[in-house]
Amino acid sequence: MKKQGHIHLIVGPMFAGKSDELISEYNAKISSKELGLTQDNLLVVKPLLDSRDNQIKSRTGKELEAAKVSTALDIKALLNENIKELFIDEFQFFKKDVADLVKELKKDGLSITLAGLDHDFRKMHFSRYKDLIDDADKLTHLLATCHTCGQVAKYSRKEVNGKPAGKKSNTIEIELKDGAVQYFAACSKCYK
C-alpha cells in the first residue's frame, strides 16, 4: 500500500515561535532512528520575499538552511524521488498554487510541515490558512505574549510610523529595519 501523506500546520500570531517549532520538527525528523531520514530526504523552503539570507532564523537563535522560492513551480524544480518531507516557512506569503501543490504532494505520500500566520493584522484568516486547514492532519496552534499587558496573545497588530495601520494597509508587508512598519502580539483585549 502507498504511504499516506501528511500535512502539519504550525500557526499563530507574530512572536509565537512558529519558525522555532518548524526547526524543532525538522531536527526531530533528522534525529529519529525510526524514520531513517537524512538531509537528502528533506527539503526546506521559504518565500523569496523577505530575504537576503538562505536560512530560516528563529527568534531564539536557531537556524536552518532553506531554499528561497516564490511559486509552486520553483518548489517542484527542487523536488526529486529522494525527497520525503517538505518544510515551508511563512506559508501565508505564498499564492494559491503552493497550497494546491501541498495537497497534491500529500496525495503522493509526502509529509509537509508548514509554519506561518493564521490571522493577518486585521484579525482575518490568511487565504493560505483557509486553503489548507481542512486538509491538515495535525495543527499546532502557538500563542505569543501580549506586548501591552503580558497575557496570552492570539493576534498580531501592525503599526505604521507608530500609529495603528488602517484596514487597507498591506497584509503581507514585512517589518522594516527603520521601524516604520512594526508588528506586535496582542491579546483580544489589547487588540485595537
Ligand SMILES: [Zn+2]
Ligand atoms: Zn493584552
